[in-house]
Amino acid sequence: xxxxxxxxxxxxxxxxxxxxxxxxxxxxxxxxxxxxxxxxxxxxxxxxxxxxxxxxxxxxxxxxxxxxxxxxxxxxxxxxxxxxxxxxxxxxxxxxxxxxxxxxxxxxxxxxxxxxxxxxxxxxxxxxxxxxxxxxxxxxxxxxxxxxxxxxxxxxxxxxxxxxxxxxxxxxxxxxxxxxxxxxxxxxxxxxxxxxxxxxxxxxxxxxxxxxxxxxxxxxxxxxxxxxxxxxxxxxxxxxxxxxxxxxxxxxxxxxxxxxxxxxxxxxxxxxxxxxxxxxxxxxxxxxxxxxxxxxxxxxxxxxxxxxxxxxxxxxxxxxx
Amino acid sequence: xxxxxxxxxxxxxxxxxxxxxxxxxxxxxxxxxxxxxxxxxxxxxxxxxxxxxxxxxxxxxxxxxxxxxxxxxxxxxxxxxxxxxxxxxxxxxxxxxxxxxxxxxxxxxxxxxxxxxxxxxxxxxxxxxxxxxxxxxxxxxxxxxxxxxxxxxxxxxxxxxxxxxxxxxxxxxxxxxxxxxxxxxxxxxxxxxxxxxxxxxxxxxxxxxxxxxxxxxxxxxxxxxxxxxxxxxxxxxxxxxxxxxxxxxxxxxxxxxxxxxxxxxxxxxxxxxxxxxxxxxxxxxxxxxxxxxxxxxxxxxxxxxxxxxxxxxxxxxxxxxxxxxxxxxxxxxxxxxxxxxxxxxxxxxxxxxxxxxxxxxxxxxxxxxxxxxxxxxxxxxxxxxxxxxxxxxxxxxxxxxxxxxxxxxxxxxxxxxxxxxxxxxxxxxxxxxxxxxxxxxxxxxxxxx
Numbered sequence: 001x002x003x004x005x006x007x008x009x010x011x012x013x014x015x016x017x018x019x020x021x022x023x024x025x026x027x028x029x030x031x032x033x034x035x036x037x038x039x040x041x042x043x044x045x046x047x048x049x050x051x052x053x054x055x056x057x058x059x060x061x062x063x064x065x066x067x068x069x070x071x072x073x074x075x076x077x078x079x080x081x082x083x084x085x086x087x088x089x090x091x092x093x094x095x096x097x098x099x100x101x102x103x104x105x106x107x108x109x110x111x112x113x114x115x116x117x118x119x120x121x122x123x124x125x126x127x128x129x130x131x132x133x134x135x136x137x138x139x140x141x142x143x144x145x146x147x148x149x150x151x152x153x154x155x156x157x158x159x160x161x162x163x164x165x166x167x168x169x170x171x172x173x174x175x176x177x178x179x180x181x182x183x184x185x186x187x188x189x190x191x192x193x194x195x196x197x198x199x200x201x202x203x204x205x206x207x208x209x210x211x212x213x214x215x216x217x218x219x220x221x222x223x224x225x226x227x228x229x230x231x232x233x234x235x236x237x238x239x240x241x242x243x244x245x246x247x248x249x250x251x252x253x254x255x256x257x258x259x260x261x262x263x264x265x266x267x268x269x270x271x272x273x274x275x276x277x278x279x280x281x282x283x284x285x286x287x288x289x290x291x292x293x294x295x296x297x298x299x300x301x302x303x304x305x306x307x308x309x310x311x312x313x314x315x316x317x318x319x320x321x
Numbered sequence: 322x323x324x325x326x327x328x329x330x331x332x333x334x335x336x337x338x339x340x341x342x343x344x345x346x347x348x349x350x351x352x353x354x355x356x357x358x359x360x361x362x363x364x365x366x367x368x369x370x371x372x373x374x375x376x377x378x379x380x381x382x383x384x385x386x387x388x389x390x391x392x393x394x395x396x397x398x399x400x401x402x403x404x405x406x407x408x409x410x411x412x413x414x415x416x417x418x419x420x421x422x423x424x425x426x427x428x429x430x431x432x433x434x435x436x437x438x439x440x441x442x443x444x445x446x447x448x449x450x451x452x453x454x455x456x457x458x459x460x461x462x463x464x465x466x467x468x469x470x471x472x473x474x475x476x477x478x479x480x481x482x483x484x485x486x487x488x489x490x491x492x493x494x495x496x497x498x499x500x501x502x503x504x505x506x507x508x509x510x511x512x513x514x515x516x517x518x519x520x521x522x523x524x525x526x527x528x529x530x531x532x533x534x535x536x537x538x539x540x541x542x543x544x545x546x547x548x549x550x551x552x553x554x555x556x557x558x559x560x561x562x563x564x565x566x567x568x569x570x571x572x573x574x575x576x577x578x579x580x581x582x583x584x585x586x587x588x589x590x591x592x593x594x595x596x597x598x599x600x601x602x603x604x605x606x607x608x609x610x611x612x613x614x615x616x617x618x619x620x621x622x623x624x625x626x627x628x629x630x631x632x633x634x635x636x637x638x639x640x641x642x643x644x645x646x647x648x649x650x651x652x653x654x655x656x657x658x659x660x661x662x663x664x665x666x667x668x669x670x671x672x673x674x675x676x677x678x679x680x681x682x683x684x685x686x687x688x689x690x691x692x693x694x695x696x697x698x699x700x701x702x703x704x705x706x707x708x709x710x711x712x713x714x715x716x717x718x719x720x721x722x723x724x725x726x727x728x729x730x731x732x733x734x735x736x737x738x739x740x741x742x743x744x745x746x747x748x749x750x751x752x753x754x755x756x757x758x759x760x761x762x763x764x765x766x767x768x769x770x
Binding site: 118175178201204 | 530531532534535536537538539540541543607608649652653654655656657
């Protein structure tokens with residue numbers, strides 16, 4: 001490893017994309033690039049985080065993100081502990097902050113947290129003196145997902161500057177949408193959100209996006225089509241009448257895709273509901289779908305984030321009593 | 322804040338003169354340099370010319386040195402943890418906080434455990450107030466059994482036991498038929514119904530709808546949920562002729578709807594709480610759970626409309642909406658946090674911002690803090706009148722300080738105003754002629770000559 005490390009961004013925590021500078025984001029993406037080839041080689045392991053401890057604290061079920069963080073930390077030589085909430089004392093009534101302070105006392109270098117309530121990770125970060133990475137909090141942010149999406153696009157298109165991006169589907173319940181709206185705009189892309197009005201957050205246009213209720217106009221001439229999962233588990237009451245109606249009007253198929261640019265990329269943060277928000281033919285279209293590339297970039301981005309937060313000589317970062 | 326509570330002050334006897342005061346008379350809509358004479362716990366006389374040439378010998382005389390003297394605040398929306406959650410606040414700790422805040426009468430919400438839907442609980446509050454010997458304490462009766470919005474509570478029996486008005490606290494009565502019957506039935510007792518207008522099916526969110534909620538990823542409670550219920554209640558009040566008072570008005574649309582109803586001659590009244598004219602939804606940025614209230618803090622345009630409503634009299638009264646919450650209720654993710662903030666000690670300084678910013682005169686402010694709520698709820702205090710109880714507050718309207726939650730007298734410290742620079746400090750609180758709170762900086766009376 002002779003690549004220069006001078007440009008490694010320094011952050012106390014990674015809680016969200018909102019408020020990050022374009023330089024910080026570019027720096028994290030540059031750092032991620034270093035790891036893409038390493039992840040493809042036979043010897044995938046480096047000792048950047050040797051001796052460091054990373055705790056994956058997941059209050060919400062997740063296979064993909066947790067595995068991705070675990071692989072990322074292990075490839076950098078860190079010791080990784082997975083906290084499975086279903087068997088932990090959280091179920092016995094211990095509060096979020098008690099859990100945080102208990103884990104903090106074990107002196108981890110980073111805690112990767114997913115929680116089903118917006119703001120829970122911010123709260124936790126105020127009470128520990130190690131780095132905290134938000135692996136998704138409620139409907140708020142999922143910053144590493146936005147970074148991996150940004151990296152995927154940047155590698156395919158060279159830059160995000162001036163691109164037209166359509167984020168489609170269940171915007172209301174999506175932390176991925178919020179993080180991506182911030183990241184794409186910070187990096188110079190224009191963002192549209194497309195979906196039924198019942199799945200649009202109030203005043204979302206004030207985040208600087210264009211709002212479309214129709215896939216035909218929403219996808220017109222876009223460079224990137226990002227489909228979101230319909231989050232039926234977060235829905236109380238009726239947001240859409242039926243899955244078949246949703247797919248008919250808001251599901252992505254080749255017909256709806258015709259109005260987009262011919263080389264438009266198709267993205268999905270996963271897990272996909274085939275036949276709900278995306279047709280299998282489109283999802284598996286090797287010419288256009290970058291869905292598996294997103295997963296690959298995820299490991300590299302999380303390695304970069306861990307290095308930026310707890311790499312180097314420091315082992316106590318962003319201490320907040 | 323350094324001052325002391327005087328629980329053991331004996332009943333007032335004889336005469337005491339408060340001279341050299343800046344008298345704030347909400348009833349007369351006037352403000353002047355003058356004096357107030359108290360005899361045996363009641364206001365015996367007051368005016369600009371009283372004792373103009375010095376207090377007569379033989380009576381206790383207290384020189385206010387130009388400080389303001391106004392009728393004590395009548396706070397008609399206070400929740401304590403007694404009975405049920407004494408670890409959050411007791412009637413005694415709330416009484417002390419009220420005294421420090423210049424509040425001389427408070428009306429306690431019925432949403433305790435158990436709720437005040439039984440006459441014995443109204444009597445319990447009265448008995449505790451007599452033991453505690455601080456501010457006057459009154460209680461609401463529940464409007465419906467268990468505050469469930471289904472069956473009418475025993476409004477007549479509760480009124481007989483001393484309930485001064487009826488409400489389901491922060492629970493809106495969703496069923497229009499129940500509300501209609503409540504307004505009709507209460508007419509038999511000329512009882513005041515206080516209702517928090519929130520359409521429940523629309524108000525399940527955790528903060529006001531809008532850009533901030535969208536950014537934070539929190540589910541929203543739209544301003545519409547309030548005005549829909551305001552409009553329903555106005556229709557029901559018009560139809561039944563019942564006495565309706567709408568609580569904690571927080572949106573521009575509600576202020577407009579109530580102004581229109583008043584213009585039509587309806588006898589509807591309303592109040593707002595201090596946070597709704599002093600804060601907007603930016604106060605919950607970074608997931609500050611101390612700013613989580615019912616209704617939620619609204620947008621800036623709503624805050625401004627509430628200020629306008631207070632100026633033009635659409636909004637009749639200001640309440641603290643004191644609701645203590647302990648750390649376990651607030652140091653959790655925003656959506657899980659209990660709503661509510663303590664407000665007894667900040668009510669006066671926050672309200673004085675309306676005066677310092679030129680929106681209201683001092684007498685107009687004390688109409689909304691003291692005389693109007695007292696009149697609406699039929700309470701004896703809150704006014705400057707011969708024969709009225711000597712419930713008074715002496716305060717320095719200009720004294721600058723900074724709210725520090727750790728210095729609050731309330732048992733819990735969940736103020737949405739933490740670290741806010743404010744102006745206005747209570748120097749003495751007088752209930753029935755007894756000085757129950759005195760700031761160290763306020764002169765002790767010259768010994769009776």
